Amino acid sequence: MTNSAEHAPIFKVIDDIVADMRALDDDLLVAFSGGVDSSVVAALAHRALGERSIAVTAVSETLAERERQEAVEIAAEIGIAHRTIAFSELADERFVENTSSRCFFCQSMRFAQLRAMGEQLGYSVVASGSNQSDLGDHRPGLKAMSAQRVYQPLLDHGVDKAGVREIARALGLSVWDKPAAACLSSRIPHGTQVTTERLRRIEAAEEVLHAHAFRQFRVRDHGGLARVEIATDELPGALSAELLRTLNAEIKAAGFKRVALDMVGYRAGSLNPVK
Amino acid sequence: MDAPHLSGSLRYPMTRTSLTPEQLAHIAEVCGAHQLMIRGASRHGVLLELWPESLDTLPDSHTLRAIAEALAGDGVRYVALGLDEQEETTS
Numbered sequence: 001m002t003n004s005a006e007h008a009p010i011f012k013v014i015d016d017i018v019a020d021m022r023a024l025d026d027d028l029l030v031a032f033s034g035g036v037d038s039s040v041v042a043a044l045a046h047r048a049l050g051e052r053s054i055a056v057t058a059v060s061e062t063l064a065e066r067e068r069q070e071a072v073e074i075a076a077e078i079g080i081a082h083r084t085i086a087f088s089e090l091a092d093e094r095f096v097e098n099t100s101s102r103c104f105f106c107q108s109m110r111f112a113q114l115r116a117m118g119e120q121l122g123y124s125v126v127a128s129g130s131n132q133s134d135l136g137d138h139r140p141g142l143k144a145m146s147a148q149r150v151y152q153p154l155l156d157h158g159v160d161k162a163g164v165r166e167i168a169r170a171l172g173l174s175v176w177d178k179p180a181a182a183c184l185s186s187r188i189p190h191g192t193q194v195t196t197e198r199l200r201r202i203e204a205a206e207e208v209l210h211a212h213a214f215r216q217f218r219v220r221d222h223g224g225l226a227r228v229e230i231a232t233d234e235l236p237g238a239l240s241a242e243l244l245r246t247l248n249a250e251i252k253a254a255g256f257k258r259v260a261l262d263m264v265g266y267r268a269g270s271l272n273p274v275k
Numbered sequence: 276m277d278a279p280h281l282s283g284s285l286r287y288p289m290t291r292t293s294l295t296p297e298q299l300a301h302i303a304e305v306c307g308a309h310q311l312m313i314r315g316a317s318r319h320g321v322l323l324e325l326w327p328e329s330l331d332t333l334p335d336s337h338t339l340r341a342i343a344e345a346l347a348g349d350g351v352r353y354v355a356l357g358l359d360e361q362e363e364t365t366s
Binding site: 220222223225227228232235236239241244245247248258259260261262263264265270 | 319320322324325329330331333335336339340342343344353354355356357358359360
């Protein structure tokens with residue numbers, strides 16, 4: 001890397017965040033999903049604090065097994081200590097009910113668990129990978145984090161999603177271009193209960209799409225009908241009759257009664273309330 | 276009401292929730308104008324599911340998007356292509 005690259009603005013942001021973390025003068029626990037946002041925070045925490053930082057993945061019914069495994073791998077790549085904590089979202093009726101406040105209840109539970117674990121292990125500060133691009137969208141989870149006094153360094157430094165990916169790339173993280181992956185309950189429309197059966201069939205259906213090498217997609221559960229959203233740049237490749245027939249059969253085998261291909265393509269938060 | 280761009284007659288009850296003849300005619304007109312042959316459609320709340328005559332003769336993704344955008348609204352939030360090619364039985 002050239003000297004001019006090392007002085008690029010993104011490196012100043014990195015240095016500023018690292019300096020902030022050191023100034024906390026406290027041990028830091030990162031809420032770690034293995035996505036690019038929390039991976040950046042974990043990598044910066046490790047750079048700033050070394051063994052005084054830890055990444056913790058909260059494992060619940062809404063976390064796909066694939067994501068859990070990738071979190072373990074990425075933590076190892078970063079070099080940060082990593083643990084998991086198990087908790088049940090389905091134990092909370094308010095979460096199961098799946099109103100537009102679902103994420104508030106989920107994140108409240110999640111961060112309460114993480115904070116309790118942090119206190120047990122001696123990590124006083126809990127950090128998340130929330131970033132500037134999360135503002136303005138329907139994100140009740142941010143309210144929960146605010147209420148829990150979660151440290152949000154990317155948000156504090158005005159880093160948006162593009163900036164997060166730029167930082168990840170500058171740090172050499174393999175996840176710099178990893179597609180965004182929300183929890184599995186985001187595939188279930190508000191007002192429809194979140195159940196183990198629905199979550200597992202969604203996960204199995206999305207594994208079908210992974211197996212066919214799609215990168216960005218969602219399987220939305222409309223009462224047993226799987227509405228498959230595929231990223232617009234990948235959609236042309238999905239329009240082969242043979243592939244569609246295969247997807248139909250395999251997604252039905254995952255537990256759905258009907259399968260339909262969304263004609264607009266993947267859009268983040270497509271089940272969020274209309275503003 | 277016969278919709279000229281639909282192949283044959285409509286072979287299924289049009290609704291899981293009701294589609295009016297006017298709605299059906301509009302769907303048929305939009306699909307036909309974009310060279311998408313459908314054998315029927317159904318509505319599941321805010322989701323409109325189109326049943327193509329064949330998966331072998333689908334238009335390109337830009338055209339599918341244009342169809343979806345033309346059919347969205349009036350309570351329809353999502354437009355999707357059903358992948359079943361077989362006859363349905365009413366339940």
